[in-house]
Amino acid sequence: MSTIVAKESRCRWHMCRMAHRLPGSATFRWGCFMSKEQLHGLMRDALRASDADQTEIVTMTSNSALTWYAENIIHQNVAEHTAQVQVRAVVGKKVGSASTTDCSPEGLALIVRQASQAARLMPDDPGFPGLPSPQPITAGRVDGWVAATAASQPGERVLAVKKVIERAEHEGLRAAGTYQVQNSELAVVSSMGVAAYQQYTVAALKAVVMGDDSSGYSLMSSADVANIDPEATGERAVRTAVETRHPAEVGPGAFEVVLSPFAVEELMGMLAYLALSARSVEQHTCFLEGHEGEQIASPIVSLYDDGLDPAGMPVPFDFEGMPKRHVDFLTEGKGGNVVYDSYYAAKMDRATTGHSLQQPNDIGPYPLNIFMGAGDSSETDMVSHVERGIYVTRFWYGNPVEPRGAVVTGTTRDGTYLIENGHKTHGIRNLRFTQGLVDMFAHTIEISRNRAVLASSFGIGAMVLPSIRAEGFQFTGVTR
Template sequence: MPILNKEEALALLKKVLSYSKADECEVSVNGSEGGNIRYALNAVSTAGDISTLGLAVTSVFGKKAGTATIDEFDDAALERVVRRSEELAQLAPPNPEYMPMLGPQTFAEAITYNTNTAAMTPDSRAEMVAKSLSVTKEAKLTAAGFLENSTDFNAVMNSKGLFAYNKGTDVTFSVTTRNEAGTASGYAARGFTDVSKLDTYSATKIAAGKANGSVGAKAIEPGKYTVILEPVAATYMLENMFRFDARSAEEGRSFLSKKGGGTRLGEQLMDEKVTIYSDPFNPELPSSTWGGDGLPREKTTWIDKGVVKNLSYSRYWADKKGVKPVPGPSNIIMEGGDATIEDMIKSTEKGILVSRLWYIRMVDPQTLLLTGLTRDGLFYIENGQIKFPIKNFRFNESPVIMLNNVEALGKPERSISVESYRSYLIPPMKIKEFTFSSLSDAV
C-alpha cells in the first residue's frame, strides 16, 4: 500500500475531506518504499527495506489552523484525525500571515519516475555493492559506503478543489576509501533518477585513485590559491546560496540584501559565466511540477550571466508586496562550459585540485562567508601537472566572491550533498584567489 497511484490517492483524499467541518481543510498523503545497503571494512554491515505511508490534515477556522497526522487508514481513524486537527485549530492563535487556500490548479506531468529504479531488489543492490568492493579489495584499500534506492509519492487536496500528485524514484551511492594505515582517503558519490546510469565500479575506481594518490601528503603554506573544484566540492560550497528568497533579502537578512534597504535584483553580482536556474523537466535532475504552496513550478532563471534575475516570493509576501508569487527552487542547475578537469589542470601554473569539502559552517549570512575543511584528496598543481598530494586545509570563503573569480567551467554533473541529502547539477570549476586559512591534520 505505500505507493498509491493517482486514482487511489484522489479517492482517499476525497474521503478524508468529506469528514471536514472546518472553514477550509487540506489533506496530504505521502509514502515511500525502497531499500539500502551499508558497508564498512570491505564487508556489508547492514541491509534493509523501508516502507512508509502517512497522512496529514490541516483544518482552518478563520486564520486559526491546526494539523494532525496519522498512519492508520480505516474510516474511523480517518475521521478521528480530522476531528483532532479541528480541535487543534480552535486552540491555536490566529496566524496574521495566513493565506486562503488555492482553488484548482493545472500541473504538468512530471518526469521524476523511472521503472528501472522502482524495480530494484535486494539482489540488484548487493550486485552493485559487490562491484564496488571488488575495486577496493584489488587496490588493497578499505571501503565504507552506502547505497539506497527509493520510490515515493505525494498528493495533496483541499476543500477549494486543488489536487496535485507526484511519483518519483531516486538512487544514491557514496563510498569512502582509505589505505590500511588510515593516512590517505578518497571519495565518490553519485545520484540518479534512473539506476541504469549508476556505475558503482567506476565511481569506486575514482575514489580508490584518490586514496592511493594521497599517500605521503605534504604540508604547504596556507594562503590564496587558484583552485580546481570537482563537482562534489563545488556543490558543497554553493548550496548555502540557493534559497533566493525575496523576503529575507528585503528584510536585510540575506546576501541578496542591498545596504540601506531593498534587494540586489537586477545587479551584476557574479561573473558572466555564471547562470543558475531551476527546471522541473531537466532530464538529468527532474523534480515535481508543483510546490508545497500549491503553485505550479516552471523553469525559472535565478542568476543570468551573473545578474540576479529572479527572487522567490511566498504567497503571503507576494500579496504584501503586490507582486506575483514565485515558488522557490524545485532543483538547481548551474550552466557549465566545455573545459575538462584535465584542461583546467594543464592551464594552471600553480594551484590546488580539491576533491571534496566538508564540515561547512556559516560565518556571516549577509556575505555568505563560509568556513570548512578539505578532505578525501587534495593535490598540488605546478606548470600544468599534478605534482604531489598535500595535507588538508581549513578555508574561509564566500561562494558569492568565489563566483566572481571564475576562470573556467566544465560540464555539469549531478552531485549529492550528504549534509542536505539533496542533488544538484553543478559543473567543475576553476577559481582564482580561493582563501585557505590554516592547515588541518585530518585525513
C-alpha cells in the same frame, strides 16, 4: 572462493515488509502504491471530517531499499515502506497542523480533526493569505519515474557494491558507503480544489574509500538505476585515496582552486539556505536584493532552479500543490530573482514560484532543483590551466559566517590535492576555508561541460552541478 564472495556470505538480510490495509482492497504489498485515484479518494474522504474553514492534506510515501557496506563487508540490506501525512487546517486567521503515519481512513480522519483543533488554539496570523487555489501543473515534460529503478532487486545492489569493494581491496584500502534505490509518491489535496500527484524514483551509490592517512569519495545518483556505474564510482574514490596518500601540509592563504561537483554541492546547499528565497529577502540577508539585472558575478556563471528539467530529478509541483516555475538567480552573472511559496508571495506582492516545503517550517520557500549552467571545459583542462593551486574533492561541516555576502566556512575532505604546473602532484592535509560565495562567483574563470546529478538530502529533487575553477579562494587554517 575469492575474498569478496566469502565476505558476502556474512551479509545479514533484513527485509522489512510493512503492510497497510486499504479500504475495500487487498493488503498493500511492499513495492506497490495505491493508484492516484485511490489515494486522492482517500484524502478527499478525510477532508470531509474537517470542520475547519480550509484544510490541506499532504501525503508522501516511499519504498526504500538500502545496502550498507563498511570495512569491505556488505553488512546490511534493509527495505521499508514509509508514509507521512501532514495536515494543515485554517480557522479564520489561525493555522494549525498535525501529522501521522497512519494512512487508514480512520487515521486520516483523526489527524484532520486534530489539526482543526490545533488551529483553534493558535494565535491569529494576520499575514496568512489562506490556502492557495489550484493552478495548472505542467505535464508531459516531467517524468521522474523509472520502472527499472522501482523494480531493482537486492542482488543487483550487492553486485554493484562488490565492484567498489573489489577495487578498494586491490589497493589495500577500506570501502564504505550505501547503495539506495527509492520510489516515492507525493500527493496534495485541499478543500480549495488542489489535487496534485506525482511518482518519482531515485538511485544513489555512495563510496568512501579509506587508507591509513588518505581517503576518497564518489557519489552517483539518477532517477534511472541504469545510469549508475559502480566501476566508475569505485575507481574515482579509490584513485583519489591512492593519489592523496602521505599528505603534505600547505599553509593557509588565497589559492586558485578547482572544485569538483561534490564540493560545489556543499556550497550551493548553504547558499540556498542563506540567500535564494523570499525569506532571505525579508530578512535582508540576500545578496540578490536590490541587484536585479546588475552584473554581480562572472559572465560565465548562470544559476537557476528548475523542477521541470528532466536532466535532474523532476517533480512538477511543491508541497502546496503549486506548479514549479523556472527561477533564475544569476544569468550570465547578472542578478535575478528568488523563490516563493504562497505565504511569502502574498506577503511580498509576488506570485508563488512553487517552492514551498512541507508546512509549517522555519526555513520558508526553498529551491530543491538547483542547476548551474555548463561551461566548455573538461575538469582535466581546468586543472591544466592552474600554475599553483588546490583541487578539492569535497567540503563538509559547512556553516554560515556572514549571510549578506553568503560568507561560509567549512573544511575539505576525502581528497585534497596540491596543483602545480597544471598537474595534481600530491595530497595535502585538509584545510579550513572561509569564503564569500558571491566573491567566488565573481572570480569564477572556468566551468566544466560535464555536470553531476546529485540527489537532494530532502528525499526529493536534485542539484545538477559542474566543476568550477575560481581565483582567490580563501583557506584560513590547516586541520589536525
